[in-house]
Amino acid sequence: MKILALVSILLCGGVLLYVTDYFPVWGDPASPASLHISPHYIQGSLKDTAVPNIVTAVLADYRGYDTMFETSVILAAGIACFFILRVSSNRRPDAKLYRHIPTGITLRIEKGGREPLGSTEFERIDFDWVPYDLIINMTCRLVVPFIQLFALYVIAHGHHSPGGGFQGGVIFGAAIILFAIANNLRQTVQMMSEKISALLSAFGVIVYVGTGAVCLMLGGNFLDYAALSPVLGVDAVHARSLGIFIVEMGVGIAVTAVMVWIYYNLSSAGRQDEGL
Amino acid sequence: MTMDAFTTFVISKYNYWAVVVLIMIGLYAMIAKQNLVKKIIGMNIFQTAIILFYVSSGAKSGGATIPIILNAHGEDGIPVRAMDYINPLPHVLMLTAIVVSVATLGVALSLVLKIYNQYGTLEEDEIRLKIQKEAYKSLH
Numbered sequence: 515m516k517i518l519a520l521v522s523i524l525l526c527g528g529v530l531l532y533v534t535d536y537f538p539v540w541g542d543p544a545s546p547a548s549l550h551i552s553p554h555y556i557q558g559s560l561k562d563t564a565v566p567n568i569v570t571a572v573l574a575d576y577r578g579y580d581t582m583f584e585t586s587v588i589l590a591a592g593i594a595c596f597f598i599l600r601v602s603s604n605r606r607p608d609a610k611l612y613r614h615i616p617t618g619i620t621l622r623i624e625k626g627g628r629e630p631l632g633s634t635e636f637e638r639i640d641f642d643w644v645p646y647d648l649i650i651n652m653t654c655r656l657v658v659p660f661i662q663l664f665a666l667y668v669i670a671h672g673h674h675s676p677g678g679g680f681q682g683g684v685i686f687g688a689a690i691i692l693f694a695i696a697n698n699l700r701q702t703v704q705m706m707s708e709k710i711s712a713l714l715s716a717f718g719v720i721v722y723v724g725t726g727a728v729c730l731m732l733g734g735n736f737l738d739y740a741a742l743s744p745v746l747g748v749d750a751v752h753a754r755s756l757g758i759f760i761v762e763m764g765v766g767i768a769v770t771a772v773m774v775w776i777y778y779n780l781s782s783a784g785r786q787d788e789g790l
Numbered sequence: 791m792t793m794d795a796f797t798t799f800v801i802s803k804y805n806y807w808a809v810v811v812l813i814m815i816g817l818y819a820m821i822a823k824q825n826l827v828k829k830i831i832g833m834n835i836f837q838t839a840i841i842l843f844y845v846s847s848g849a850k851s852g853g854a855t856i857p858i859i860l861n862a863h864g865e866d867g868i869p870v871r872a873m874d875y876i877n878p879l880p881h882v883l884m885l886t887a888i889v890v891s892v893a894t895l896g897v898a899l900s901l902v903l904k905i906y907n908q909y910g911t912l913e914e915d916e917i918r919l920k921i922q923k924e925a926y927k928s929l930h
Contacts, residue, residue: 519822527814539802541851553872566862568878584886591893598900680889776896
């Protein structure tokens with residue numbers, strides 16, 4: 515079986531390499547991919563949208579439909595993870611571990627036992643959790659706000675430097691996931707509940723689609739941000755620039771929330787109680 | 791094969807060689823490995839190969855820089871020439887493809903988690919054996 519797989523894959527690779535004979539060489543400025551429509555984007559994007567980063571301009575303006583549906587795909591992935599994994603949180607675990615903070619003693623409380631709810635001297639810990647690592651906790655507490663700030667910078671500066679909604683959203687989501695890994699899942703869910711992350715991921719898509727719909731109502735085409743110029747009070751070119759920014763914010767919110775939502779469900783197998 | 795032909799086939803097209811090697815690694819993992827997580831890793835390597843293929847097709851030699859226009863809000867009148875910037879289109883397409891691949895990875899991992907909870911293993915042949923046993927039991 516493995517020999518068969520190896521032979522067929524070597525054949526497949528050989529065919530692919532044989533076909534590269536017809537392909538342009540590395541870095542050829544006259545390759546077909548660089549001749550057809552890309553000069554139009556390179557020369558026109560600054561005039562059309564006042565955005566120096568051509569990738570951002572093409573992503574959110576020329577190819578706005580594509581990006582809108584990519585964002586919906588991400589939302590659909592978050593919803594799919596939810597429906598595959600989520601189990602009812604009413605199903606209580608068999609036993610719980612509580613640590614008495616002043617003495618460091620861990621208590622195991624079986625089902626039906628009295629839990630020290632509301633007491634500040636006890637904290638709930640996970641079964642597979644190494645308790646209390648001061649260095650990791652402190653480092654993450656210091657690092658997380660800076661990662662979040664950097665994520666906002668990446669989203670906001672996507673017009674002038676590499677960046678944008680997708681990248682910034684993933685960085686922001688990574689900061690929250692880092693917090694969840696350094697502390698525990700329950701604490702993170704208390705700060706950003708599952709309901710909020712689900713609503714935010716839908717809200718991000720709605721911001722994108724809503725911007726397109728507002729353009730439609732103001733008399734332009736769907737996602738033609740030039741129609742927003744009377745509302746924003748700028749000329750048509752700068753209205754496109756601002757429209758791209760609004761849309762990128764929507765993408766960033768959706769991507770952040772979906773990353774966090776998928777992490778919540780994956781790390782705890784849908785229980786959202788004890789997890790990584 | 792003369793030296794010249796070798797140069798054009800291998801050295802000036804080394805990006806395609808890298809892509810084909812990555813595709814072969816990914817395909818082999820997807821076909822030959824029994825473990826489902828290894829199959830998913832193979833799928834991701836395959837996706838990476840496709841992303842590398844697209845992005846490398848946008849490269850331009852001869853002093854072209856990243857697709858961000860220089861001095862965009864400074865001196866007016868500098869013409870923007872297409873040969874000074876690499877092709878932005880593959881970057882746009884792959885930017886969305888990367889995020890979608892992360893999303894599909896999430897869905898794939900959640901399916902694998904569900905399979906592990908059901909059958910207690912991730913090896914494909916063991917799972918198939920357990921399914922057959924259950925079908926046999928339900929028949930008799």
